Amino acid sequence: MKIRILKIGGQILDDENLLVETLKGFSVFPGPKLIIHGGGKLATQIGNRMGIPERYVDGRRITDAQTLELVTMVYGGLINKGLVAKIQSFGFNAIGLCGADVGIIKAHKRPIGKINFEFVGDIEPEYIQTDFIELLLEKEIIPVFSSLTFDPKGSLLNTNADTICSALGAKLAEKHEVDMYFCFDKDGVMNIDQTIYDRLNESQILELSENGIVLGGMLPKLKNAIHAIKAGVKSVTVLSPTHLMDHLEGKPAIGTKITLN
Amino acid sequence: MKIRILKIGGQILDDENLLVETLKGFSVFPGPKLIIHGGGKLATQIGNRMGIPERYVDGRRITDAQTLELVTMVYGGLINKGLVAKIQSFGFNAIGLCGADVGIIKAHKRPIGKINFEFVGDIEPEYIQTDFIELLLEKEIIPVFSSLTFDPKGSLLNTNADTICSALGAKLAEKHEVDMYFCFDKDGVMNIDQTIYDRLNESQILELSENGIVLGGMLPKLKNAIHAIKAGVKSVTVLSPTHLMDHLEGKPAIGTKITLN
Numbered sequence: 001m002k003i004r005i006l007k008i009g010g011q012i013l014d015d016e017n018l019l020v021e022t023l024k025g026f027s028v029f030p031g032p033k034l035i036i037h038g039g040g041k042l043a044t045q046i047g048n049r050m051g052i053p054e055r056y057v058d059g060r061r062i063t064d065a066q067t068l069e070l071v072t073m074v075y076g077g078l079i080n081k082g083l084v085a086k087i088q089s090f091g092f093n094a095i096g097l098c099g100a101d102v103g104i105i106k107a108h109k110r111p112i113g114k115i116n117f118e119f120v121g122d123i124e125p126e127y128i129q130t131d132f133i134e135l136l137l138e139k140e141i142i143p144v145f146s147s148l149t150f151d152p153k154g155s156l157l158n159t160n161a162d163t164i165c166s167a168l169g170a171k172l173a174e175k176h177e178v179d180m181y182f183c184f185d186k187d188g189v190m191n192i193d194q195t196i197y198d199r200l201n202e203s204q205i206l207e208l209s210e211n212g213i214v215l216g217g218m219l220p221k222l223k224n225a226i227h228a229i230k231a232g233v234k235s236v237t238v239l240s241p242t243h244l245m246d247h248l249e250g251k252p253a254i255g256t257k258i259t260l261n
Numbered sequence: 262m263k264i265r266i267l268k269i270g271g272q273i274l275d276d277e278n279l280l281v282e283t284l285k286g287f288s289v290f291p292g293p294k295l296i297i298h299g300g301g302k303l304a305t306q307i308g309n310r311m312g313i314p315e316r317y318v319d320g321r322r323i324t325d326a327q328t329l330e331l332v333t334m335v336y337g338g339l340i341n342k343g344l345v346a347k348i349q350s351f352g353f354n355a356i357g358l359c360g361a362d363v364g365i366i367k368a369h370k371r372p373i374g375k376i377n378f379e380f381v382g383d384i385e386p387e388y389i390q391t392d393f394i395e396l397l398l399e400k401e402i403i404p405v406f407s408s409l410t411f412d413p414k415g416s417l418l419n420t421n422a423d424t425i426c427s428a429l430g431a432k433l434a435e436k437h438e439v440d441m442y443f444c445f446d447k448d449g450v451m452n453i454d455q456t457i458y459d460r461l462n463e464s465q466i467l468e469l470s471e472n473g474i475v476l477g478g479m480l481p482k483l484k485n486a487i488h489a490i491k492a493g494v495k496s497v498t499v500l501s502p503t504h505l506m507d508h509l510e511g512k513p514a515i516g517t518k519i520t521l522n
Contacts, residue, residue, distance in 0.1 A: 073307075093363050094362070096358075102402055103349050132400075
């Protein structure tokens with residue numbers, strides 16, 4: 001089948017109107033589709049209210065036991081089930097899942113190196129189970145994944161939503177035509193003159209990275225995109241939700257399409 | 262099919278060893294099965310940490326907007342996905358659901374009478390969708406339901422777990438043989454001389470209620486049990502998790518079986 005995967009994060013989850021509009025547009029668009037979401041500011045806000053400190057080592061966030069509980073509540077419950085209830089209200093069937101459900105996304109704790117990230121999960125791509133996802137898609141049910149995985153010993157783990165998106169997309173691409181949309185708070189990958197690239201391939205991304213034109217949070221996003229297209233995903237588009245519908249409909253629109261060549 | 266439904270609540274969810282033992286025993290037992298859980302003390306503890314006050318009117322808990330967020334996080338996320346990860350670690354497939362997923366349990370806000378319960382949902386039994394549950398059971402996946410329902414306008418609602426258990430059981434009983442197990446922190450329904458009734462029918466329960474022998478939280482539990490058996494559920498057993506395995510295996514064991522006659 002032809003499958004579309006939407007990743008939503010940050011700003012979209014924090015803006016109720018934008019969220020409803022994005023979800024509605026994507027749900028109405030025909031064909032098999034799935035959604036992957038991160039956390040937005042909500043986890044930080046609720047963590048603050050609960051007195052759970054954000055712990056960083058060398059500038060990188062640590063998922064200690066308390067933080068794992070927090071993200072399980074906020075990503076796996078509050079945001080995930082809220083998205084499902086919204087999609088159902090548009091008249092479409094959705095189901096809220098995390099990586100532990102039906103054992104879909106197995107992971108292991110990131111090995112302790114210079115930093116101990118504690119309950120951060122690195123996906124075991126060879127064990128991703130897509131049978132159940134395919135069954136849902138055949139029944140026109142939209143799977144909505146929160147960014148949680150699990151280890152087979154029974155612990156949930158915190159995994160980056162872009163990484164989950166890329167790993168799921170790569171696995172589905174073994175049998176299906178997959179297009180991925182990384183929706184976030186910018187219009188795409190920005191050039192030094194503030195214009196948005198229409199299209200980038202791996203070698204161009206490498207060059208932009210080496211020249212320091214692409215920085216910060218964008219780099220891991222592009223790394224995930226490259227991983228996905230190398231594994232057979234047809235395209236990954238980095239875009240703002242405002243332009244999502246045009247991209248889905250194949251119209252010319254602002255956004256950066258990452259392709260193999 | 263022959264379906265077994267386990268309701269777990271309160272004390273069991275708060276006791277890690279008891280929870281693992283109960284879940285493992287139930288998961289290993291062959292045949293189609295589902296689990297429904299409430300919240301335990303965790304929602305209160307986390308509510309306290311977040312500064313969400315428990316609001317009561319005439320001694321009854323109100324689910325205001327903040328409390329709905331709290332139970333969505335704790336029931337729908339933390340507890341639900343934690344149970345799924347545990348069952349997966351025993352080598353069985355489970356899936357964490359709430360009433361909004363695939364539109365399984367529609368409800369409406371309880372009408373404002375003497376009390377406005379706010380985001381409390383009364384189930385619309387005629388709209389319960391069991392097709393998807395049956396599909397999961399056929400695939401040997403254990404559905405794990407948190408006690409959340411939703412209204413078709415897109416809001417999640419808080420609904421008593423015993424009530425969800427009874428409504429789901431009643432609907433499944435239209436086509437299947439259903440046995441239900443209400444596991445809680447007592448051995449069953451207690452007589453005035455502190456012994457446990459082996460068996461009770463509707464008229465006996467009515468008599469116990471009128472004579473003030475059955476009181477408090479037990480009454481709604483028994484009302485839900487009666488509702489289920491009148492709708493065709495074969496039996497409802499009120500029991501402690503310690504005796505669950507014996508009951509599943511049909512051995513004589515402590516616990517009160519509620520039957521039609």
